Amino acid sequence: MPNLSDLKNRIASVKSTRKITKAMQMVAAAKLRRAQEAAEAGRPYAERFNAVMGGLAASVGTSEGAPKLLAGTGSDQTHLLVVMTAERGLCGGFNGNISKAARAAAQKLLADGKTVKVLTVGKKGREAIKRELGDHFVGHVDLSEVKRVGYSDAASIAQDILTRFDAGEFDVATIFYARFESVISQIPTEKQIIPADFEASEDDSTVYDYEPSEEEILADLLPRGVATQIFSALLENGASEQGARMSAMDNATRNAGEMIDKLTIQYNRSRQAVITNELIEIISGAEAL
């Protein structure tokens, strides 16, 4: 049985751990609210954008001169996986789930004889898949200095991807991120961004005039579409990360509380045992006289 002062130290240490996890939970809750607001503020743009693109893509998509970003390069040999994770850990299964999804997809593609290239955003995911897919890394985007993800961050990632696409480095690009469902549920999602995959818009009977031509508008908007999708993925990811951290820290706080209760009972018992022991010694000593 551990002695009293050991137990006491142990309780004190668990208590300070609980304070830390509690504080982290509250910070995550505050950040989650901000991240959710940002995600919601960005939604109208993405929705409108996709609706317009859906209409455009439907009318141009099948024609001969459709841009490569929409129609693809005609091959699907080389895949670029863009794995977006957090810069920090301690957020439950968040980073692990995204990396797992990316690893599974990569293994499947490799088994089919495709070439896989990996671009990582966020260092936690990079660490997690380094061992398995380290040879396939082509780049990394570091967002650890970025306090609040802005559109310009997404635009520069998109720029990087588009430059690689124009250079013919890959045929298909897929992003991996976690869709924010609720605080307790973030769903690892993969989404193909090149060639663009827009959901066909519902029967919109409005016939638009396009200025300049549909093709030119499409050529102008497709690169922005990539940036828009990356931006909304980053926002979703931000909210998911904070949500995952909040529930992970909530669990940790509860566990620490339970542990403190158990340790306190153990501490009280051992103290009582020591007292009883001392009494027995005194009484038997007195009797022996």
Added chain:
Amino acid sequence: MADMMQFDLVSPERSLASTQATEVQIPGAEGDFTAMPDHAPVITTLRPGVLKVMTGSGTEEYFVTGGFAEVSGEGTSVLAERAYLKADVTRDMLDEMIADANAASESAAADAVDSASKFLADLVAAGDEIGI
């Protein structure tokens, strides 16, 4: 009083305006135009410039860089890559954008040089229009 239509201005980061308007002057890529209620449906890309919104009670002006505008029977929505209230734009912001555009047009691929330098020229012109 004139008819009103719904007007929305959204950037990727937030929605800047959602209001009723009598007319909206839009800096289209092929030239400025004014959308009024019941305008024929049109989708156009934008050049950097000033967007004027006449609401019933006054005029609001925004500075937008690229993006596109969608005019339909129900209203007008402008999806701008970057949009600011005109009053919020400072010379420094503009200089920064012009510097970025400069760099982009210098490093642009052969087939993109025209559009990059047009973007730059439009940006400079928009700056003069704002008068800062």
